[in-house]
Amino acid sequence: MTSDAAEKPLDYSGAVHRLAALVPAGAVLSYKDVAELLGSGGARQAGKAMASAPDGTPWWRIIRSNGSMADALAETAERHWIAEELAAPGRHVNMNRYRWNPSDLAWEKIDALRTALGNPKMSEIDDQL
Template structure:
């Protein structure tokens, strides 16, 4: 596995339950690539990490994964609006601890 992929997966593993990052957020956080490159990593190696915590910038799940992602989002208490995550309330900045996030909700 290439170093970029390892860094992406490490970030995904750190996203707290109930929170999400977009593909672009992750690329910006690791300082390399873009949303498509992060998406490629997730489609290739993302099955072993909480993949449902990575969404499109508009809060939608990756193609064909809505039902499975929604089950995880509801279980974790992720704020959703219809069939997408409420990015304003559930987006993780990579620094805020989960407890701090829960107090803001």
């Protein structure tokens, strides 16, 4: 049991998966937000990474910037959104209202992910979100 979740080389995908796992129920992030938080890559990279997200990953909390989800997953995602009170049936998620605002502890983890990716730490994020 060495340490814990076996030190992965942490690829971009790995970082995306971990970040997604940090998002609590009742909150969401857009693919672009994920990329911004990690300090590199783009929305498409985040999406590609999510396509290979491991079981247990709350993928429905990572959505499009317009509050929708890819067609193939829209139905399942909506079910979760309703369960978490993120949206009403037939409605998209209101990003402005439910965008995740990381806790101080979460910021530390995010910072660690940025560092692991070889990106500059977020010294003073201020408010890019």
